[in-house]
Amino acid sequence: xxxxLYNTLTQRKExxxxxxxxxxxxxxxxxxxxxxVHIGNARxxxxxxxxxxxxxxxxxxxxxxxxxxxxDDKINAAAKANGETIAELSERxxxxxxxxxxxxxxxxxxxxxxxxxxxxAMIQQIQALIERGHAYESEGHVLFQVxxxxxxxxxxxxKLDEMIAGASERVEEASYKREPADFVLxxxxxxxLPGWDSPWGRGxxxxxxxxxxxxxxxLANTIDIHGGGQDLIFPHHENEIAQGTCCxxxxxxxxxxxxxxxxxxxxxxxxxxxxxxxxxxxxxxxxLWPGEVIRYALLTAHYRKPLDWTKDLLSSAKSSLxxxxxxxxxxxxxxxxxxTHPALTELESHLQDxxxxxxxxxVLHTLAGDINKANGKEKRALQAVLRSAGGYVGLLDxxxxxxxxxxxxxxxxxxxxxxIDALIAERAQAKKDKNYARADEIxxxxxxxxxxxxxxxxxxxxxxx
Ligand SMILES: [Zn+2]
Numbered sequence: 001x002x003x004x005l006y007n008t009l010t011q012r013k014e015x016x017x018x019x020x021x022x023x024x025x026x027x028x029x030x031x032x033x034x035x036x037v038h039i040g041n042a043r044x045x046x047x048x049x050x051x052x053x054x055x056x057x058x059x060x061x062x063x064x065x066x067x068x069x070x071x072d073d074k075i076n077a078a079a080k081a082n083g084e085t086i087a088e089l090s091e092r093x094x095x096x097x098x099x100x101x102x103x104x105x106x107x108x109x110x111x112x113x114x115x116x117x118x119x120x121a122m123i124q125q126i127q128a129l130i131e132r133g134h135a136y137e138s139e140g141h142v143l144f145q146v147x148x149x150x151x152x153x154x155x156x157x158x159k160l161d162e163m164i165a166g167a168s169e170r171v172e173e174a175s176y177k178r179e180p181a182d183f184v185l186x187x188x189x190x191x192x193l194p195g196w197d198s199p200w201g202r203g204x205x206x207x208x209x210x211x212x213x214x215x216x217x218x219l220a221n222t223i224d225i226h227g228g229g230q231d232l233i234f235p236h237h238e239n240e241i242a243q244g245t246c247c248x249x250x251x252x253x254x255x256x257x258x259x260x261x262x263x264x265x266x267x268x269x270x271x272x273x274x275x276x277x278x279x280x281x282x283x284x285x286x287x288l289w290p291g292e293v294i295r296y297a298l299l300t301a302h303y304r305k306p307l308d309w310t311k312d313l314l315s316s317a318k319s320s321l322x323x324x325x326x327x328x329x330x331x332x333x334x335x336x337x338x339x340t341h342p343a344l345t346e347l348e349s350h351l352q353d354x355x356x357x358x359x360x361x362x363v364l365h366t367l368a369g370d371i372n373k374a375n376g377k378e379k380r381a382l383q384a385v386l387r388s389a390g391g392y393v394g395l396l397d398x399x400x401x402x403x404x405x406x407x408x409x410x411x412x413x414x415x416x417x418x419x420i421d422a423l424i425a426e427r428a429q430a431k432k433d434k435n436y437a438r439a440d441e442i443x444x445x446x447x448x449x450x451x452x453x454x455x456x457x458x459x460x461x462x463x464x465x
Contacts, residue, residue, distance in 0.1 A: 003055075005258050019223075027225070028066045029066075029232055031069065035078065036100070039282055043307065047262050050392075050394065057392075066111075067113050070115050105291060115210040119196045126209060139175070144239065151245065212240045221248060226256040226260070240255070263301070267280070268310055287408060302358060343385055364389055404464065423445070
């Protein structure tokens with residue numbers, strides 16, 4: 001069994017061969033902590049969580065690092081606007097990020113290095129770049145000189161000479177640059193801004209340097225997988241390669257073997273942006289939907305394709321999960337699944353084929369259909385398989401009754417679980433007493449509050465609409 005991954009660098013699917021099969025290394029660019037994370041930023045977290053789970057099934061150890069960018073001009077501006085310190089603001093949003101991502105059923109990475117804890121590694125890498133003639137100091141800044149790196153542009157498949165000529169719209173001209181494509185490694189800080197002492201005076205790092213410095217410090221000079229959204233390919237990841245390669249003796253040591261990028265998330269067909277007003281935070285969505293619905297919705301398109309985020313997408317993800325959890329109703333939790341069941345083999349082969357997750361979801365639904373047709377022991381065995389299958393993509397880990405009782409933040413003023421259970425008990429008693437009018441009244445009363453009852457031989461269970 002081999003894992004195949006699409007590599008942005010070579011623009012094709014390749015067999016994944018780790019440098020050291022005893023410890024696979026993966027790095028994914030994490031959040032800049034100055035506000036609640038938006039739904040577009042959750043897509044890579046969920047996708048690479050599934051890759052993390054896949055790798056953990058195949059290799060004894062996987063070291064997955066996801067950084068926290070806690071030094072950034074956006075953080076400085078937000079702290080100033082709020083009248084709080086930069087440390088307070090970033091700590092608050094680190095906690096919020098971790099909570100939100102946990103709600104989406106993502107496993108925490110093995111390590112989450114923070115930029116401000118790794119300034120020494122950045123200064124070292126910048127010094128190495130200067131020593132090797134790839135970077136220069138100018139007006140208190142240190143810049144990477146792009147023309148010194150013949151390989152520059154290889155990830156984004158852009159031509160170096162065009163970029164140096166300033167053909168790209170993304171490069172900014174500045175008096176301290178030798179060439180417009182040169183990018184900032186270090187910049188001076190005024191007294192009111194965060195800064196660290198360095199050979200070039202008090203200052204702070206440019207954004208790109210933190211990832212290559214932390215990769216080298218916490219993982220290795222060459223790592224197996226680096227992931228992120230497609231929007232990071234240029235300039236961020238291109239610059240990471242330049243820094244992470246040129247800082248070493250030979251300058252030829254490969255920085256990352258497999259580059260993986262997820263597609264954009266569009267809101268109702270448009271690119272999400274604050275200016276268009278179609279900007280949703282994960283936190284806002286979690287008020288309205290279970291985290292698992294958001295996760296499922298994020299998995300409905302192939303990870304390299306754009307994902308169109310609509311309200312319908314969330315309702316249809318909710319219905320899909322209702323169907324899957326419906327098949328798990330009354331499933332005993334303690335049954336050992338048959339891990340050689342053909343559905344699990346099929347599912348694993350889809351994941352190994354460059355994370356074909358929509359096909360995995362189809363397998364889950366086929367299993368649910370089989371469960372609905374089965375009875376007794378066979379049904380219980382299939383339910384155990386479906387639970388395991390869900391785990392491969394971080395779904396279906398809740399008790400099914402709890403799933404159907406989920407309450408949104410908006411509904412919290414409504415009936416509590418205990419209120420509902422009490423009314424159901426009263427209804428059962430009324431039926432026993434042959435007071436059918438009262439029993440019916442309770443059913444209607446609950447229906448009006450969005451609670452549907454379902455009677456069976458085992459008793460009455462209920463669902464929040
Ligand atoms: Zn990065």
